[in-house]
Amino acid sequence: MLNAALKGAVLPDDAGLYRTLRYHMGWVDAEGRPADASFGKALRPLLCLFTCKAVGGDPGQALPAAVALELVHNFSLIHDDIQDEDKERRHRPTVWAVWGRPQALVAGNTLRIVADQAIQGLADRGVASARAAGATRYLTDRYLEMIEGQYLDMSFERRPDISVDDYLDMVGRKTGALIEAAMYLGAFLGTESAGQVETLRRCGRLLGLAFQARDDVLGIWGDAEVLGKATGADLRRQKRSLPVVFGLHHTKGATHERLVEIASGPLPDDAQVEEALSILEAAGAREFSQGLAEQKAAEALARARDAALPRHVLEDLEGLVKFVLTRQS
Numbered sequence: 001m002l003n004a005a006l007k008g009a010v011l012p013d014d015a016g017l018y019r020t021l022r023y024h025m026g027w028v029d030a031e032g033r034p035a036d037a038s039f040g041k042a043l044r045p046l047l048c049l050f051t052c053k054a055v056g057g058d059p060g061q062a063l064p065a066a067v068a069l070e071l072v073h074n075f076s077l078i079h080d081d082i083q084d085e086d087k088e089r090r091h092r093p094t095v096w097a098v099w100g101r102p103q104a105l106v107a108g109n110t111l112r113i114v115a116d117q118a119i120q121g122l123a124d125r126g127v128a129s130a131r132a133a134g135a136t137r138y139l140t141d142r143y144l145e146m147i148e149g150q151y152l153d154m155s156f157e158r159r160p161d162i163s164v165d166d167y168l169d170m171v172g173r174k175t176g177a178l179i180e181a182a183m184y185l186g187a188f189l190g191t192e193s194a195g196q197v198e199t200l201r202r203c204g205r206l207l208g209l210a211f212q213a214r215d216d217v218l219g220i221w222g223d224a225e226v227l228g229k230a231t232g233a234d235l236r237r238q239k240r241s242l243p244v245v246f247g248l249h250h251t252k253g254a255t256h257e258r259l260v261e262i263a264s265g266p267l268p269d270d271a272q273v274e275e276a277l278s279i280l281e282a283a284g285a286r287e288f289s290q291g292l293a294e295q296k297a298a299e300a301l302a303r304a305r306d307a308a309l310p311r312h313v314l315e316d317l318e319g320l321v322k323f324v325l326t327r328q329s
Helices: 002-009 017-024 043-054 059-084 095-099 101-125 129-156 164-188 194-221 242-249 253-264 270-283 285-305 311-326
Strands: none
Touching: 002 043, 002 059, 002 101, 017 059, 017 095, 017 101, 043 059, 043 164, 043 194, 043 311, 059 095, 059 101, 059 129, 059 164, 095 101, 101 129, 129 164, 164 194, 164 242, 194 242, 194 270, 194 285, 194 311, 242 253, 242 270, 242 285, 253 270, 270 285, 285 311
């Protein structure tokens, strides 16, 4: 249902702009031929549909919101790849690596507009106009917050003074906002209970923090074959991911100075990345980051338990949280 709706939202124009979008989504190759590449975990749209059903709603009514969430997320990935100069995603060349930065920028912008069009389909699914308008405004507010988080992420690069609180504010926007939107929109479109909607909104924000903390562990120590990126990718880009932020505040003397030099000076080579990895490992950065992911996940589950959901729904959510905490890609 979701995949068909996503494909229906992106026009099958193999000769032009929409081919670029379909390539990014994994449906075609660079020549427009059908492909079976992965288009990601679809966490946000699945959370939206799951939450709608969990509160007693009809997931079919929430489908346009779920599609819009996934398209907004993917518009951000196209732009992230340009900004981070990542040449590979999901084991394929990124859009900018194939077509260049200008066309990739246009592709990302187009995907955001397609997302705006997709959520307008709520009215066609029987959602009252005022409610549909509220859902649309909420999504727009959250993806604006996501863009603010991306700006902060870029502004933090190479700075040695970023605190864990600074980090949490940034990723709460960059990642937490859209995962919050997924659970909020699912609940908002599925129930009239304002209490349930608010509780699940908070659950989503916390789950977003847990997701990003785990992502940051993978961004430094993840398996390159699984991720499709080099080991220590975030170190190579001098990003202020959680392990680096922790390491910069929990090393001393010459070790601290060396970490600052690698994380804030000229882009590091392979030997310097390995050295920084050893410093972070010795400082306990991996354990701290994974621990924070587990803490935020536990807080998210506590919120969910306050939402008066059926037992089987909570068990399914616990399974999802376990996946978030142990995923390898």
